[in-house]
Amino acid sequence: MLDQLLPILILLLIVIVFGAGMLYLTSLAGPKAKQTPERLMPYECGIPGQDPQTTKFPVKFYLTAISFILFDIEVIFLYPWTLIYIENIKQMGGYLLISMGLFMGILVFGLFYEWAAGGLEWD
Numbered sequence: 001m002l003d004q005l006l007p008i009l010i011l012l013l014i015v016i017v018f019g020a021g022m023l024y025l026t027s028l029a030g031p032k033a034k035q036t037p038e039r040l041m042p043y044e045c046g047i048p049g050q051d052p053q054t055t056k057f058p059v060k061f062y063l064t065a066i067s068f069i070l071f072d073i074e075v076i077f078l079y080p081w082t083l084i085y086i087e088n089i090k091q092m093g094g095y096l097l098i099s100m101g102l103f104m105g106i107l108v109f110g111l112f113y114e115w116a117a118g119g120l121e122w123d
Contacts (some may be wrong), residue, residue: 063119070110077103 033039078100085096114120 016019060119063117067114067119070107070114073109074104074107 081096081100083092085100088096
C-alpha cells in the first residue's frame with residue numbers, strides 16, 4: 001500500500017514546498033510600503049468609507065455558501081466513485097452501493113435542512 005501512497009505524499013510535499021517558496025519570494029521581491037495612518041484608513045470608490053467596521057452579512061450569504069459546498073463535494077466524490085464502482089462491481093458492488101447511498105442520504109438531508117431554513121428562497 002505504501003507504494004501507492006508514496007507518489008501522492010511526494011506530490012503533496014512538492015506542492016507545500018513550492019507554495020511556501022513562492023510566498024517567500026513574493027515577500028522578498030514585493031515593494032515595502034510604509035504604513036501611515038492615511039494608508040490604514042478604509043477607502044472605497046474614491047471616498048472614505050462611511051459604513052461601520054463590523055458589517056453584518058445576511059444569513060442567505062452563508063446558506064448559499066453551504067449549498068455550494070454541499071453540491072461541490074457531491075460532484076467531487078461521485079465521479080471517482082463511479083469509476084471505482086464500474087471496475088469493482090462484481091467483487092464488492094453491494095458494499096460500494098450502500099456506502100454511496102449513505103453518503104447521498106447525508107447530502108440530501110443537508111439539502112432538506114437548507115430548504116427548511118429558507119436558504120433556497122430568493123425574495
